[in-house]
Amino acid sequence: MVKKILGFLISFAPVGTVFAQTLTSSGTADSVIGLILYYISRLMILAIAFAVLMFVFGLVKYIGSDEEVGKSKAKHLIINAVIGLVAATSIWGIVTFVRNTIGVTSNTSLYNTIPCTPGLPVSQGGCN
16 A cells, blocks of 8 residues: 555656746745645645535435435435535635735746756757
């Protein structure tokens, strides 16, 4: 299990290197905080979508279950989905509040920057 998790984390090393190059080119702490808050915000959107899907899945299980045990498990799933939905929405709101309070803006050019190799023509992945 540890090997799988370690392999999964190592697979993101090239992505981290690309973002590190992007961040050092701008060089401000504001852009680093903005990038972290941007990704937390995007993860919360996924968490909200997952919670809604689990809520719907719980409803389907509750409606389709004839046994008391099945209905009880479906109730617990629905309750947990609602708790997850409230938590994810709250975190998303807190991140948005912090981002607006601090004054960190989402610099979309920071997130869409593709590193290039100096000295090569653009057609070959270079900057020139």
